[in-house]
Amino acid sequence: MACRTIARAGLRLALCFFGGQALLAGPALADEAFVTNQLSDTVSVVDLETFEEVATIPVAGKPAGVAVSRDGTRVYVTSPEGLHFTVIDAAARTVLRQVPLEHGYLGLALSIDDRRLFLADWYRHRISVFDTVTFERIADIPVGKSPSGMWVTDDGRHLLTCDRDSNQLSVIDLETLTVAGTVAVGERPFAVTATEDGATAFVANVATDDVSVVDLAAMREVKRIPVGDTPYGVALAGGTGFVTDQHAGTITVFDVAAREPVDTLDVSGFPEGVATGHDGRHVYVANWDLDSLVEIDTASREVTREATVGRGPRAFGLFIRRTP
Amino acid sequence: MLRLFAALFAGLVALAPVVAEAHGPTRQKITETITIDAPADKVWAVVGNFQDMSWHPAVEKTEGTGGNDVGATRNLTLQGGGVLEEVLEKYDAAKMMLFYRMAKDAVEVLPVTNYSSRITLKDVGGKTEVTWWGAFYRGYPNNDPPAELNDEAAVAAVTGVYKSGLEALKTKIESGS
Numbered sequence: 001m002a003c004r005t006i007a008r009a010g011l012r013l014a015l016c017f018f019g020g021q022a023l024l025a026g027p028a029l030a031d032e033a034f035v036t037n038q039l040s041d042t043v044s045v046v047d048l049e050t051f052e053e054v055a056t057i058p059v060a061g062k063p064a065g066v067a068v069s070r071d072g073t074r075v076y077v078t079s080p081e082g083l084h085f086t087v088i089d090a091a092a093r094t095v096l097r098q099v100p101l102e103h104g105y106l107g108l109a110l111s112i113d114d115r116r117l118f119l120a121d122w123y124r125h126r127i128s129v130f131d132t133v134t135f136e137r138i139a140d141i142p143v144g145k146s147p148s149g150m151w152v153t154d155d156g157r158h159l160l161t162c163d164r165d166s167n168q169l170s171v172i173d174l175e176t177l178t179v180a181g182t183v184a185v186g187e188r189p190f191a192v193t194a195t196e197d198g199a200t201a202f203v204a205n206v207a208t209d210d211v212s213v214v215d216l217a218a219m220r221e222v223k224r225i226p227v228g229d230t231p232y233g234v235a236l237a238g239g240t241g242f243v244t245d246q247h248a249g250t251i252t253v254f255d256v257a258a259r260e261p262v263d264t265l266d267v268s269g270f271p272e273g274v275a276t277g278h279d280g281r282h283v284y285v286a287n288w289d290l291d292s293l294v295e296i297d298t299a300s301r302e303v304t305r306e307a308t309v310g311r312g313p314r315a316f317g318l319f320i321r322r323t324p
Numbered sequence: 325m326l327r328l329f330a331a332l333f334a335g336l337v338a339l340a341p342v343v344a345e346a347h348g349p350t351r352q353k354i355t356e357t358i359t360i361d362a363p364a365d366k367v368w369a370v371v372g373n374f375q376d377m378s379w380h381p382a383v384e385k386t387e388g389t390g391g392n393d394v395g396a397t398r399n400l401t402l403q404g405g406g407v408l409e410e411v412l413e414k415y416d417a418a419k420m421m422l423f424y425r426m427a428k429d430a431v432e433v434l435p436v437t438n439y440s441s442r443i444t445l446k447d448v449g450g451k452t453e454v455t456w457w458g459a460f461y462r463g464y465p466n467n468d469p470p471a472e473l474n475d476e477a478a479v480a481a482v483t484g485v486y487k488s489g490l491e492a493l494k495t496k497i498e499s500g501s
Contacts (some may be wrong), residue, residue, distance in 0.1 A: 021391070038350055051494065062350040076368055080349035083468065103467045104349065122349075247413055247425065247440060270459065290354065312353065 022286055029323040031277060032110075033091070033284055035293055036063040037310025042275075043077060044309035045093060046293050048277065048284075048320070051305040055093040056198040059086050064314040065106050066273075068321045075321065076117055078105045085119060090321055097137045099126070107148045111174065112156035120147035120161060127161060129177060143170040143291075149191035149233075149316070153198040158216075159187045160201055164191040169203055169214060181219045185212035191233045191316075193241075195256065197200045202256075204231035204243055213259050223259050226250035233274040233316070235283050237298040242283045244271035251285065253292060253301055263301050267294055273315030278322050286315035349467070352479055353459045357487035360436070361493045364445045364452040367497055370419045371443055371454070374398060374412050379496055380489040392417075397427065406433035413440070420445035434485070436465035436478045454493065455485045 005030060030049035037044055038058070043063060045055040061082020066073050067092065075088040084098035085105065105128070107120035115132045116138070127147060129139040144163025147170070151160045158180070159172040169185050173180040186205025189212065194201040201214040204227070211234060213223040228245025233241050243252040251271060253263035269289030276283050282304070285294040291313060295305040360367055370379050374392050377383045379398055384403045390396025396412040414423035425440035437499055439460040444452040460482060463473035471477065 039353070064350075106349075247423070249414075288351070289457075312351070 031323050032090075032321045033275075033293055033315070034066055034068055034077075034174050034319050034321060035089070035124050035273075035286055035309045035313045035315045036066050036077055037286075037291075037312060038062045038064050038314050039312030040310035042310045043075070044293075044313070046309065047305050048262065048282075048295075051295060051307045053307055053309055056108075056310065057088060057093050057095065059088075059095065059197060064316050065108045065120075066315060066317040066319045067108045067110050067117070068114070068318055069110055069132075070322070071114055072322045072324045074114075076110070078108050078119060080104055080106050080122065085117075085130075087166065091324075097135070103300050106316065107150045107161075109150040109152050109159065110318075112152060112154070116174075118150055118152075118159055120150055122146050122148065125163075127159070127172065131176055141172055141177055141179065143172070143179060144168050144182065148189075149204075151192045151194050151201070153194055153216075154196050155198050156197070160194060160216075162193050162203060164188050164190055164206075169201065169254075171216065171219070183214050183219055183221055185214065185221055186224060190231075193234050193236055195236065200256075202234050202236070202241060204234045206230055206232065206246075209245075211254070212243070225252075225254050225259055225261060227254070227261065228264065232272050233285075235274040235276045237276045237280045237283055240298055242274055242276075242285075242298075243297065244274045244285055246272060246288075249289075251296065265296065267301060267303055272313070273317065273319060275315070275318055275320045277320055284315075284320065286313040286319075288312050288314060349461075351459055351461050352475055353457070353484065354464065354479055354483055355455060355457045356357055356483065357455045358490040358494050359448065360452045360454060360497050362452055363408065363450060364420060364447045367408045367415070367452040367454060368445055369416070370497060371445070371493065372417065372420065374415070374422060374424070379493050380485075381492045382485065384490065392422075399467065402433065414442075417500060425430055429463075431473060432461035435473050435481050437463060437465060438461035439482075454490060456490060458482045458486065 005179040033046040035044040043057040047054045061079025065078035065079045077086040087096040104123040105119045109118045119128045127141040133315045142240045144166030146165040148164045161170045169183045185203045187207035189203045190206045191204045203212040215222045227243045228248035228250045230247035232246040233244040239256045241254040249268045251265040254261045269287040271285045272288045273286040294306045297304045365501030369500045377386045385401040400408040409427040411427045422446045423442045429437040442457045444455045462475045462478040
């Protein structure tokens, strides 16, 4: 079956072809970005087809971290200066509830089945685990100092945490909710991603201006990829990696297999949160300085579009919604 | 300017040192702009020299190494005491832009941490628009900061530095000194 989306008179329809016959499959909505605007206490919803902000959701407490559920129904947001994390109904663009929490949580990630939420406690050096149905706290897992960015491996078995002020990556076993091991990386690791096969993790090191390549089977760092000044985020799109170099105002592009930098894109400002669209054709970058969301074509490696969002966008986490 | 720093010193002497690697929860940013009635290259000749910040009334002395190369350093000794150590991270003479950061937090001098700054010049019909931009966290890295180290204090202090600096720069260049 082949489907094609067409836009006409403001309404998008998906046409699906069965043996030459076109069937109307109802409105197919574009995927969306949920961008946390830390300085305006809002979350911007950006339509990734028109590339315009289509909604703004107030979220108190300087929202920064974000995780969209894989089923596309919910968005979770941390507010480091608030005493809560926020649960958003993605389709309705409304706050479903705010769950009480100590201050200072930044990074967050969801289990593969969306049932558990992992929140990184910057000040108390632990990962708090919440049930996403009951919103009860299941566990607090001690890790290294100031855990920040996190990543759940595609097999759902491990949670990787950047322990920023311990210069290490922690690997948490999600069955036992205990730390299975740690790996020394560069200085001030802040963000992490991993290949689909779960073999390799890439860790952005803010202070050493490089990306640690970690062999997750051997549990050791095997290489450093030099990137631009002050790397804050990293995302993979197929065989290519994209790193936001915050102070340089650039995106370093690297080859995932060769583990070498291959290109540098100028975006100006302070690029921060970066995430890959679901078809892998684009990555999206929050530009904290310029109050915008930037679209980058992963094949041509060019900045293709820019959308204005709120003040000081961070979008730290998996902020792209696959719209059901 | 002097009053600003004097006021800051008075409030900060008794504070315990903060952990260098930590920073407050929310990064702040400010932008100050001024238009100077002079060609951009003339303004760039002054602000484009990373090793001489004498155009700023709060700066008593600039000592550094590395010229205008990326990685160059300078120590700014301020009127009334206090030193800020800064590192040049980007320098683009063609675009008339320089970007630098504080090498070491000095909240007793300026109540901010993780401070970085950018000065950009733009030709506007023969005049020069100078934009001074700063990004920083407040001086106190944890929640419930004392008033002199909160977000408002950080924004007020940097805004004061930029406004007074830009006004002095304008006066200096327009008066031809």
